[in-house]
Amino acid sequence: MAEFRTCPDTGFKIDLAADKLIKWNAVTAVVFLLVGGLFGLMVALTRWPAVHLLPADLFYLALTAHGLDVLIVWIVFFEVALIYFCACVLLNARMVLPKVAWLGYILMLGGAAITNVAVLSGESSVMFTSYPPMMAAQEFYLGIILFAVGALLACLVFFATIITAKKERTYEGSLPLVVFGAMTATIIAVFTILSGAVILVPTWLWSLDLLANIDTLMYRVIWWGFGHSSQQINVVAQISIWYAIAAILFGAKPLSEKVSRGAFLLYILFLQLASAHHLLVDPGISSEWKIFNTSYALYLAVLASMIHGLTVPGAIEAAQRKKGFNKGLFEWLRKAPWGNPVFSGMFLSLILFGFLGGITGVMMGTEQLNIIIHNTLYVPGHFHGTVVVGTTLAFMAMSYWLVPTLWQKELVFPGLAKWQPYLFGLGMGLVSTFMMGAGTLGVPRRHWDMTFADATLGYDFPAAANLMMGLNGVAAVIGSIGAAIFILNMVGTILWGKAKVPAPAAAAEAPAAPSVTGAATSYGSAGTMEVPGTFVLALIFLTAFILYYFVNWKYLSGVWGLS
Amino acid sequence: MSIFPPTERVWWNQPIEKTEVMWVTIAFVWALVMFFMMPYWHISGEQNLSNEAYKVNPEVYGEKVEAWAEKYTIREEGDTGIPVVRPPAGGDVYMLGRTWEWWPIVELQKGQSYRFHLSSMDWMHGWSLLPENINIQVHPNYEMIFTVKPTSSGEFGVICNEFCGIGHHTMVGKIYVTDK
Numbered sequence: 001m002a003e004f005r006t007c008p009d010t011g012f013k014i015d016l017a018a019d020k021l022i023k024w025n026a027v028t029a030v031v032f033l034l035v036g037g038l039f040g041l042m043v044a045l046t047r048w049p050a051v052h053l054l055p056a057d058l059f060y061l062a063l064t065a066h067g068l069d070v071l072i073v074w075i076v077f078f079e080v081a082l083i084y085f086c087a088c089v090l091l092n093a094r095m096v097l098p099k100v101a102w103l104g105y106i107l108m109l110g111g112a113a114i115t116n117v118a119v120l121s122g123e124s125s126v127m128f129t130s131y132p133p134m135m136a137a138q139e140f141y142l143g144i145i146l147f148a149v150g151a152l153l154a155c156l157v158f159f160a161t162i163i164t165a166k167k168e169r170t171y172e173g174s175l176p177l178v179v180f181g182a183m184t185a186t187i188i189a190v191f192t193i194l195s196g197a198v199i200l201v202p203t204w205l206w207s208l209d210l211l212a213n214i215d216t217l218m219y220r221v222i223w224w225g226f227g228h229s230s231q232q233i234n235v236v237a238q239i240s241i242w243y244a245i246a247a248i249l250f251g252a253k254p255l256s257e258k259v260s261r262g263a264f265l266l267y268i269l270f271l272q273l274a275s276a277h278h279l280l281v282d283p284g285i286s287s288e289w290k291i292f293n294t295s296y297a298l299y300l301a302v303l304a305s306m307i308h309g310l311t312v313p314g315a316i317e318a319a320q321r322k323k324g325f326n327k328g329l330f331e332w333l334r335k336a337p338w339g340n341p342v343f344s345g346m347f348l349s350l351i352l353f354g355f356l357g358g359i360t361g362v363m364m365g366t367e368q369l370n371i372i373i374h375n376t377l378y379v380p381g382h383f384h385g386t387v388v389v390g391t392t393l394a395f396m397a398m399s400y401w402l403v404p405t406l407w408q409k410e411l412v413f414p415g416l417a418k419w420q421p422y423l424f425g426l427g428m429g430l431v432s433t434f435m436m437g438a439g440t441l442g443v444p445r446r447h448w449d450m451t452f453a454d455a456t457l458g459y460d461f462p463a464a465a466n467l468m469m470g471l472n473g474v475a476a477v478i479g480s481i482g483a484a485i486f487i488l489n490m491v492g493t494i495l496w497g498k499a500k501v502p503a504p505a506a507a508a509e510a511p512a513a514p515s516v517t518g519a520a521t522s523y524g525s526a527g528t529m530e531v532p533g534t535f536v537l538a539l540i541f542l543t544a545f546i547l548y549y550f551v552n553w554k555y556l557s558g559v560w561g562l563s
Numbered sequence: 564m565s566i567f568p569p570t571e572r573v574w575w576n577q578p579i580e581k582t583e584v585m586w587v588t589i590a591f592v593w594a595l596v597m598f599f600m601m602p603y604w605h606i607s608g609e610q611n612l613s614n615e616a617y618k619v620n621p622e623v624y625g626e627k628v629e630a631w632a633e634k635y636t637i638r639e640e641g642d643t644g645i646p647v648v649r650p651p652a653g654g655d656v657y658m659l660g661r662t663w664e665w666w667p668i669v670e671l672q673k674g675q676s677y678r679f680h681l682s683s684m685d686w687m688h689g690w691s692l693l694p695e696n697i698n699i700q701v702h703p704n705y706e707m708i709f710t711v712k713p714t715s716s717g718e719f720g721v722i723c724n725e726f727c728g729i730g731h732h733t734m735v736g737k738i739y740v741t742d743k
């Protein structure tokens with residue numbers, strides 16, 4: 001029989017087995033953020049021409065490890081913690097099959113360790129995409145496969161738990177929106193992991209010499225079916241966190257359940273073939289296929305993100321206005337708790353994801369526009385705008401609430417925590433921007449030496465490109481300090497944090513969790529609240545989007561004729 | 564609140580807030596505009612990749628490129644004597660990627676169209692023409708053919724922007740474009 005404790009801050013009933021699993025997965029995630037982040041810093045310092053830290057072989061090794069440890073290991077471990085939190089805590093439910101959840105955890109950890117050892121021993125610097133015919137050590141693929149099996153078990157536990165919760169009536173009516181989001185993410189995760197299996201299992205067999213060859217084009221089509229869908233999991237997880245934080249801090253209720261849930265559904269329906277936008281300049285793929293899969297499939301997912309981009313701040317605005325922050329367009333936003341990292345992290349994530357990650361992703365996912373950025377540094381620039389200042393920052397914001405609440409401890413460095421989202425958001429936002437800038441000048445990604453010193457023929461980049469790579473290095477240092485403060489705060493809080501005093505009065509300023517019970521009120525229906533401020537923000541976003549999109553068509557029209 | 568079940572049990576019948584309706588409409592129209600830009604550019608834009616590609620054995624492709632280069636070589640360059648090949652205007656141009664070079668150097672004429680062939684002899688490579696910033700993924704076993712019309716003259720670099728092993732950053736080729 002499951003044992004429960006009651007959370008003193010929120011009143012949720014927490015299954016002790018789930019409690020432990022959430023904590024272990026979250027802590028493991030943070031450890032890998034540390035490891036992967038260090039590799040990222042080394043990579044950025046190597047790409048800073050004046051520093052050029054690592055020798056070539058170690059650079060490619062570090063880049064492979066960076067991609068794997070942050071994009072896959074940190075993010076997925078955190079997501080597992082998140083879906084367990086949603087299924088068990090938010091539904092007051094017992095975790096079904098905790099043993100399977102532990103098995104999943106062990107497989108993921110073991111798999112991550114195996115792949116890391118393969119990479120660090122130097123025979124597997126193939127980048128996390130591991131395109132054939134370049135072959136890594138077989139353990140490299142094996143580790144990823146084990147990791148994926150572990151993640152699949154976590155998905156299974158999630159579904160079993162929410163189904164049981166429904167049966168045992170631990171909650172009334174429909175799933176909470178945040179849990180609905182988590183469910184969306186988990187459904188996409190199952191699809192993602194299966195695509196991953198379809199491509200990685202044969203590749204593993206190939207590395208064991210049991211399969212003669214892997215077609216490179218087929219590999220890219222299916223691998224990105226896995227690689228891109230996994231990014232959609234991140235987007236959905238991050239948006240669920242936005243909603244959760246809006247609810248926790250402001251008691252915000254979605255403007256309309258129907259719209260927000262519909263938007264989540266769009267992700268499931270229309271994302272699958274968006275892997276196409278990774279293949280826009282590959283041979284042997286027709287334009288019709290590219291256009292269909294990037295527009296029909298991708299744009300309806302983009303539409304979903306644009307909807308959430310309005311409804312999340314809209315929900316906050318409505319809640320704030322209800323509390324009386326009604327002056328002008330933006331009092332609700334000015335008077336938001338900008339000193340609370342839970343809020344600032346979440347709101348920066350929303351803004352930076354939209355402007356840096358979202359707009360640029362749609363631009364470069366356009367069939368012809370892709371020609372002028374494919375495989376340049378623009379691409380990592382774009383996804384540091386999505387997966388770093390979007391997803392990672394949202395996860396950090398959530399952690400500032402989750403860790404003190406679950407462990408019932410005070411943050412060790414609340415003063416530093418106040419600044420951390422700005423430091424990380426600004427630093428990594430600039431990393432993203434400078435990489436994109438360098439990419440528009442043609443600076444390649446995954447490249448050790450843009451001066452081509454050892455090449456027979458050379459090419460000189462304009463001075464602006466070198467300058468941007470230097471600034472990128474500086475920004476990376478700032479961002480890394482931000483990441484380090486986060487990690488220090490989390491580890492420090494868990495290890496040495498003072499036990500929380502169970503006095504609700506403390507909730508005023510510190511990032512402690514405010515009471516969430518009883519705040520739910522009814523609006524968004526009949527006596528609808530207006531959200532003019534949010535609408536203006538949305539129009540500013542749209543204007544930037546349209547301008548940027550057409551500026552790039554203008555660039556394209558200036559290059560050599562191609563047909 | 565979003566972390567609790569909806570307060571109205573039949574939430575799907577609630578009316579939608581008008582800002583949301585407006586925004587969803589605007590965003591949808593914008594998605595349509597972005598969709599139509601792609602077919603529109605195929606019709607009236609000057610920069611579209613062709614869909615022409617063939618399966619090819621790397622050795623066969625290599626021989627083809629060498630035979631072609633031999634025919635049109637006009638000089639050799641650098642310590643390694645890499646040929647500079649100038650095909651007739653409007654003709655075929657071949658380039659191959661292998662660890663770690665783009666071979667051969669090509670000389671084209673501004674304003675003329677060429678049928679450009681690209682393939683790899685070993686790993687995947689990334690054909691990146693600079694400073695134009697035209698980028699194409701190059702696979703082994705696939706020969707991609709597209710029409711190129713240089714609209715500017717001078718010396719252009721071709722670098723590799725798909726990781727192709729430890730010498731990846733030394734993989735540089737060249738294209739000259741002459742005015743006449």
Ligand code: HEM
Pocket residue numbers: 037038040041043044047063064066067070071075127128129380384387388392431444445446447476477479480483
């Ligand atoms: C400490 C902060 C970080 C810094 C300084 C940093 C910096 C960089 C740099 C400079 C590159 C290299 C681009 C290239 O040469 O191609 C890179 C690649 C990458 N980064 Fe980060 N990054 C950081 C955090 C993250 C995080 C948190 C994630 C994911 C959640 C991430 C995901 C990636 C991925 C997937 C790549 C591509 C690797 C590849 O091309 O194989 N980074 N990063």
Ligand SMILES: [Cu+2]
Pocket residue numbers: 660661663687688689723724725726727731734
């Ligand atoms: Cu190459």
Ligand SMILES: [Cu+2]
Pocket residue numbers: 688689723724725726727728731732734
């Ligand atoms: Cu290369």
